[in-house]
Amino acid sequence: MSLKLKPGVVWGDAYKALVQNCKENRFALPAVNVVGTNSLNAVLEAAARNKSDVIVQLSNGGAQFFAGLSLADKHKAMVLGAVSAARHTALMAEEYGVCVVLNTDHANRKLIPWVRDLVEMSERSVKQTGAPLYSSHMLDLSDEPIEDNLSVCEDMLPRMFNSGIALEMELGVTGGEEDGIGQDIDEVDNAKLYTQPEEVLAAYDRLSGLGTIAIAAAFGNVHGVYAPGNVMLRPEILKDSQALVQKTHGLVNNPLDFVFHGGSGSDPTDIRAAIDYGVFKMNVDTDTQFAFAKGVGAYVEEHTSAFKYQLNPETGAPAKGFYDPRKWLREGEKSMVDRLNIAFQQLGSVGQSVAN
Ligand SMILES: [Zn+2]
Numbered sequence: 001m002s003l004k005l006k007p008g009v010v011w012g013d014a015y016k017a018l019v020q021n022c023k024e025n026r027f028a029l030p031a032v033n034v035v036g037t038n039s040l041n042a043v044l045e046a047a048a049r050n051k052s053d054v055i056v057q058l059s060n061g062g063a064q065f066f067a068g069l070s071l072a073d074k075h076k077a078m079v080l081g082a083v084s085a086a087r088h089t090a091l092m093a094e095e096y097g098v099c100v101v102l103n104t105d106h107a108n109r110k111l112i113p114w115v116r117d118l119v120e121m122s123e124r125s126v127k128q129t130g131a132p133l134y135s136s137h138m139l140d141l142s143d144e145p146i147e148d149n150l151s152v153c154e155d156m157l158p159r160m161f162n163s164g165i166a167l168e169m170e171l172g173v174t175g176g177e178e179d180g181i182g183q184d185i186d187e188v189d190n191a192k193l194y195t196q197p198e199e200v201l202a203a204y205d206r207l208s209g210l211g212t213i214a215i216a217a218a219f220g221n222v223h224g225v226y227a228p229g230n231v232m233l234r235p236e237i238l239k240d241s242q243a244l245v246q247k248t249h250g251l252v253n254n255p256l257d258f259v260f261h262g263g264s265g266s267d268p269t270d271i272r273a274a275i276d277y278g279v280f281k282m283n284v285d286t287d288t289q290f291a292f293a294k295g296v297g298a299y300v301e302e303h304t305s306a307f308k309y310q311l312n313p314e315t316g317a318p319a320k321g322f323y324d325p326r327k328w329l330r331e332g333e334k335s336m337v338d339r340l341n342i343a344f345q346q347l348g349s350v351g352q353s354v355a356n
Pocket of ligand 1: 174262283
């Protein structure tokens with residue numbers, strides 16, 4: 001029987017069922033970073049159009065921006081912006097009729113208090129409404145020794161699991177930089193761009209009994225889009241990791257839930273291979289940022305005078321119909337939807353929504 005879930009933000013067992021369904025049917029969902037209701041609504045619109053479920057995520061900076069950059073208490077803005085985005089998503093996902101995995105993106109040691117406060121907000125939410133605010137949170141201690149990485153995850157995971165929240169953790173290093181976390185690709189020790197299967201096994205051994213985990217294993221992926229030749233993806237690292245964990249623990253095929261960071265600009269063949277090896281989530285940020293900007297940019301270029309004069313200097317006609325923010329922001333949204341149509345197709349999730 002095919003899986004059916006209530007539209008909205010999924011968490012706990014529904015999250016696990018949704019992830020399992022992706023892997024069994026060999027497709028993945030795009031995880032799209034949003035910074036406000038424009039990009040968030042565009043993601044929901046694209047998901048609904050493609051009859052696919054989707055992953056919405058906020059980086060720490062995205063969450064702060066969601067709350068407003070003028071707020072003096074940056075930490076509080078990051079927490080409240082993430083809460084605001086969660087409430088908007090919960091309300092609207094139901095209306096758009098799709099299932100949404102809501103995630104916070106990279107959090108290094110400095111950002112643990114952000115995640116901790118969000119987990120606390122979810123605990124309160126569970127008491128009030130029965131549901132947490134987020135489906136999952138990422139902890140990215142990948143620039144620290146693996147022992148420190150695993151012990152932080154070990155410490156946080158049980159509490160998250162209690163509220164039905166999954167943990168995404170990173171092993172090895174995704175090259176490039178995402179919202180201030182990470183480093184230039186030429187500064188990273190090359191070996192760290194490729195996770196060792198033994199590290200994945202170690203993470204599985206330590207963490208899988210404590211809650212729900214997804215692993216962002218580095219296989220040469222980088223954040224951002226670079227000229228061809230700078231990135232060498234080796235998805236077989238994921239395959240070897242699955243095989244090692246499967247063999248060691250006598251499990252079914254593809255026991256691990258993998259996450260593909262730095263999906264923008266990736267080769268469709270590598271994407272396909274990664275999905276075959278258990279990737280259910282591919283992050284797209286750079287390409288959708290560019291798409292939004294491109295849509296707005298083209299509109300501004302076409303109606304330059306409306307962005308300088310309230311009345312058209314040649315005809316004297318009011319330009320309100322052109323500079324109304326709904327006009328140009330909508331062009332950004334539409335262009336972002338167009339880019340996401342490609343992502344849903346590449347990931348094979350078109351028509352695969354489990355929302356009933
Ligand atoms: Zn990332």
